[in-house]
Amino acid sequence: MAIKWIHRTVLVITLLSFSLLAFYLSTAYTQQNTPQEVPQQGAPQQHAIPLQILPKDNAGNVDWVKSLNQGIIKPLESLDPNKPSTPVIDLDIVFKVKGDLPDVVYPHYPHTQWLACSNCHPKIFIMQAGANKVTMKKIEEGQFCGRCHGIVAFPLSNCTRCHSKPKR
Ligand code: HEC
Ligand code: HEC
Numbered sequence: 001m002a003i004k005w006i007h008r009t010v011l012v013i014t015l016l017s018f019s020l021l022a023f024y025l026s027t028a029y030t031q032q033n034t035p036q037e038v039p040q041q042g043a044p045q046q047h048a049i050p051l052q053i054l055p056k057d058n059a060g061n062v063d064w065v066k067s068l069n070q071g072i073i074k075p076l077e078s079l080d081p082n083k084p085s086t087p088v089i090d091l092d093i094v095f096k097v098k099g100d101l102p103d104v105v106y107p108h109y110p111h112t113q114w115l116a117c118s119n120c121h122p123k124i125f126i127m128q129a130g131a132n133k134v135t136m137k138k139i140e141e142g143q144f145c146g147r148c149h150g151i152v153a154f155p156l157s158n159c160t161r162c163h164s165k166p167k168r
């Protein structure tokens with residue numbers, strides 16, 4: 001009889017300590033992941049910018065690259081003010097396309113204004129021209145350029161923004 005009670009007490013204590021631990025972990029997690037007040041350093045704009053005032057691309061969508069270059073928007077590099085800024089490189093890669101369709105120019109410059117090298121290299125693209133077997137089908141299936149274009153960057157329906165280098 002006494003042994004049974006000891007067992008029960010031990011079980012109850014174990015369960016209690018597990019739930020306490022779970023509670024502690026969940027509050028610690030929420031605290032860590034609650035967005036903190038962004039420090040005023042670098043004066044981030046708190047008000048929304050109406051999309052109508054932003055420049056548009058050839059398809060009538062917001063041209064985020066122009067918006068940045070014209071200084072209309074100034075995105076923070078990171079929510080963490082201590083994170084070092086990421087480098088920008090000016091390197092165009094041409095993907096030759098069979099047939100009459102213009103070749104694709106992949107420009108590093110505008111991408112590295114928004115993204116770090118590690119956002120693409122080496123998981124999405126091996127860092128070597130011609131090393132990735134990119135096709136339009138794979139892009140449409142969400143690989144390579146399609147990891148972002150059509151999701152967070154301008155849509156795949158805008159053929160000529162990528163196929164921008166006419167053959168003649
Ligand atoms: C948005 C994606 C993306 C980002 C971000 C990116 N790259 Fe690339 N990079 C590419 C693509 C696409 C290629 C061409 C791959 C191919 O031809 O198969 C490439 C190729 C390269 C090459 C090979 C060039 C050659 O001639 O062989 C180098 C070097 C390179 N990138 C460096 C960088 C560095 C450094 C950064 C960060 C400053 C960076 N890349 C950021 C997409 C990216
Ligand atoms: C985000 C950039 C991007 C957009 C937008 C885009 N393409 Fe492509 N496309 C590529 C790349 C990169 C390749 C690979 C080039 C190669 O063959 O090496 C390619 C290849 C192709 C090819 C060659 C054959 C194949 O399947 O690989 C065709 C045809 C093509 N695209 C048609 C289109 C059409 C039509 C549209 C618009 C509806 C379009 N693309 C929009 C990037 C793009």
Ligand code: HEC
Nearest residue numbers: 064065104105106110114119144145147148153154161162
């Ligand atoms: C990791 C995400 C990512 C990948 C992968 C990616 N892009 Fe982009 N791309 C962006 C973002 C973000 C922008 C800027 C926002 C916009 O224009 O919609 C952009 C802009 C562009 C622009 C506009 C440049 C300008 O000067 O206006 C071109 C062209 C382009 N991408 C082509 C490509 C091609 C071709 C590939 C594949 C070889 C590719 N991108 C892969 C995220 C990506």
